[in-house]
Amino acid sequence: MAELVEINGTDLAAMLCSRVCHDLISPVGAIGNGLEVLADPEQAEMAEFAQDLINSAAKQARAKLEFARLAFGASSTQGTEIDTREAEKVAQSYMSGEKADLDWKIVPVLLPKNKVKMILNLLLISAGSVPRGGMITVELDGAPLGQEGVILRSTGKKTLIPYQVGPLLAGKPEDGRIDAQVIQPYYAGLLARDAGLDVTIEMIDDEVIIKAVAPA
Template sequence: MTNEIELEALDLAALLCSRVCHDIISPVGAINNGLEVLDEETSEEMKAFAFDLIRKSARQASAKLQFARLAFGAAGSAGAEIDIGDAEKVARGYMEGEKASFEWTAPRALMPKNQVKLILNLVLMAVAAVPRGGSIKVTIEGEPTKPDVTFHCSGPSARIPVAFEKLIPGAIVDVNIDAHAVQPYYAGLLARSCGMSVAAVLDGADVIITARSSAPAPAAEEAPAEAPAVEAPATETMLADAPEAAAEAAVAETTGQA
């Protein structure tokens, strides 16, 4: 039996910040490299290359920051809802810088923010499931408050992310939590906060990641059975008249014998 241990609030905040910085450092570094090329090179061809690098990297940095704001940030006050279309927009922007192709199928609706954050964190889990690229297909069905979310991840060397079985449920005994591992751990916290369960299975060479509502369906209330109607006054009359009827029958029988 595994023990569930929660990270201290300061440790969790620090690791999530490290995760965001890890995603942003690469495109920001590429922008810096492009600027250095512009400063040092006189060739028009190299300058054109540097400008292209800066534009592409700036778009990636912006997309990753917008994604992180929704996936890890407050994204509104407590109890706020988020348009699932906004989640799709930032997810598509993030995936433009990744190796895998990306498909998103979902109705346009408002959804509780923690469920939206969970879905976006599972996008990162899906990316980790296909490290050499491939395709990721996201399908969201059901009611906005109880969505049925499926990630179909296909690609060479597709695999269930490392320590998924421990990090999602929060069993972090003997698991080193670093900037990479904190993301699935955080996804597990989100899942438990909104009453959802997350699972990952191998389907042939593909990985299927699902998020379902774990709250039991409310039991249907049965209408109480109607008691048979009882006419109390009639019953009382019958009981009250019974001794008199018996006496009259006895008198008649005696008279007849006489």
């Protein structure tokens, strides 16, 4: 059985920064391409398309940045708790650029920052489980306040459990290595463990279910 892998804070920060940069490369690159077209008088007929590209990419980049600020960063929110309405806002904005739709069923409540970060990071995994689109439902598990966990359900045309996500959530990658390519699910599992929750992922029929709940 693989052993729990621990990484130091410096490496964790560096890998998470790499993940954020990776997510922003595409929309920022698209903005740059659009600006190049607008600056080229020989491509005047493409100006309208370029402007639409810039507008769309800028919206996507902003959504990804706002999501990353809450999911990975320290966040500017005061105190140690976050209103779930703020989490829903950034989650819906982020998912508007993804193929799946989001059904956020968490009622307005204050949750610890790291638990909110965990929910958003688990949402990224759920989005990866429906690569051809579908529906993701997010809800608390009904445990008493302070002990609440979260359940995410993904359904779609072709659902799957992303490669190695189960072991990474458990902090026990099969090859014993953590790098920038797999840091996000590892980080999600780390947040769950810090919250005292057990996190699992399974597929039942065509539904992928992620649970982060208090130990039985």
